[in-house]
Amino acid sequence: MAHKDSVAVIGLGRFGRSLALELVDEDTEVLGIDENPEVVQLLSGSLTHVVRADSTNESALRQLAVHEFDRAVVAIGSDLEASILTASLLVSFGIQDVWAKAISEAHGRILSQLGVRHVVYPEHDMGRRVAHLVRGRMLDYI
Numbered sequence: 001m002a003h004k005d006s007v008a009v010i011g012l013g014r015f016g017r018s019l020a021l022e023l024v025d026e027d028t029e030v031l032g033i034d035e036n037p038e039v040v041q042l043l044s045g046s047l048t049h050v051v052r053a054d055s056t057n058e059s060a061l062r063q064l065a066v067h068e069f070d071r072a073v074v075a076i077g078s079d080l081e082a083s084i085l086t087a088s089l090l091v092s093f094g095i096q097d098v099w100a101k102a103i104s105e106a107h108g109r110i111l112s113q114l115g116v117r118h119v120v121y122p123e124h125d126m127g128r129r130v131a132h133l134v135r136g137r138m139l140d141y142i
């Protein structure tokens with residue numbers, strides 16, 4: 001895998017999975033990492049590489065050459081500790097573009113303080129987006 005043009009997606013829940021599959025559809029090489037063997041099994045064959053690993057384990061990440069990536073996404077939300085520990089490792093590797101999903105403002109603030117360059121709030125942002133769609137749809141009836 002040409003790490004420089006590839007993306008590491010850590011956490012393959014609903015958000016991470018959908019993001020990883022979309023990247024693959026757009027011809028980006030994706031290394032997917034999740035600690036759940038069932039998730040890994042489900043996605044094997046759909047991503048460039050899918051590996052079972054605990055992303056809070058530095059040596060596991062190094063073995064997978066995650067430190068050589070320029071772009072990585074932490075798509076772990078509800079497990080705050082795993083999200084923060086993983087993000088902190090990615091930042092310490094010197095990865096230029098670290099993206100991370102936050103499930104609350106406080107979570108997002110901690111991620112930013114750690115040096116995560118791009119913090120996203122999928123549920124909050126999608127709520128706003130759907131509100132615009134709903135308004136647009138309603139305008140059709142006025």
Ligand code: ATP
Pocket residue numbers: 010011012013014015016033034035036039053054055056075076077078079082
């Ligand atoms: P979604 O809404 O996208 O499904 P979520 O925020 O509810 O996500 P989480 O339970 O936080 O989901 O985790 C998303 C994925 O991250 C899960 O598939 C989980 O197995 C994986 N995950 C959680 N902790 C770790 C970890 N330490 N190492 C690797 N993968 C992890």
